[in-house]
Amino acid sequence: MKRHLAREKAFQVLFQVDVNDIEMEEAIDHLLEETDSDAFMEQLVHGVFDKKQELDDKIADHLENWSVKRLPLVEKTLLRMAVYEMDHVDDVPDQVAINEAIELAKVFGDEKSGKFINGVLSKMTK
Template sequence: MKRRTAREKAFQALFQINNSDIDTDEAIQHVVEEPVVDAFLHDLVHGVMNHRSEIDDRISSNLENWSFNRLPKVEKTVLRMAAYEMKYKEDVPAQVAINEAVELAKIFGEEDSGKFVNGVLSKMV
């Protein structure tokens, strides 16, 4: 599975987890067709969930004129994934994580989601 596809699937799984009472592995199985889960996808979902409070604190400290709790669900999920990649995935350059997050925000979010995500993540570099 390509990393872009893995990121889309990870977004979908994390969105499910954050918006319903579903187990992490069950959410992953809902979004993949193959019986074997891609390692990058698995790491993204579990990594975000394992470091969520630290990631949320990092995002919160880089918000201007927004509180973390007021963030739309799509943007919050995308920001969490990118913040995880930027901090914990040494093989992913920060700019790649930002670009991929912006693309996810454009696909799943509102018209200005990509710009918002880019602004927040750029402050984290």
Template sequence: MKRRAAREKALQVLFSLDIEEYDLETTLENTLDSEERDSFLLSIVNGVIENQQEIDEKITKHLENWSIKRLAFVEKTLLRMATYELFYLKDAPESVVINEVIEIAHIFGDEKSGKFINGVLSKMIQ
């Protein structure tokens, strides 16, 4: 699985866990169907889950006039994923991580999602 596809599937898994409160195994099975479990996808999903409190604190520090609870699920999930990749995984250039989540935001979010995510992430890496 290419990294872009893995990021999209990770978004779907984490989004489902956040909204539907399924367990991880069921969510992975439903999202991946018969696809193989990609190590990069699992790294993002497990990393976000294991570090969610710290990740949310990092994001919250860079939100202006917003709280993490007010964020739409897509934006919140993409910010969590990007924060994990940027500060914990660190195996892709910052610009690549940011561009990828913005592109995914254009697919799964609304017309303002990409711009909002870019603004928050840009503040985080300064």
């Protein structure tokens, strides 16, 4: 599985866990159905889930006039994934993590999601 697709699947799993309050493994099994799992997707899902509070704290430090609790779930999930990649995945350049989050925001968010995510993540790289 290519990394872009792995990120998309990881986003869908993390989103589903938050929305439906189901177990992570159940969400992974449901999403993948007959498809084999992917190590990068698993790393993202488990890493974001395990470090959620750390990621939220870092995101909160870079928000203006927002709190993490008030963020729409699409944006919150994509920000968590991007920050996790930027901080914990050594072979992914920060700009790649940012661009991937923006691209996924264009698919799963509204017309303002990509700009919002770009703004928050760009502050983190300065």
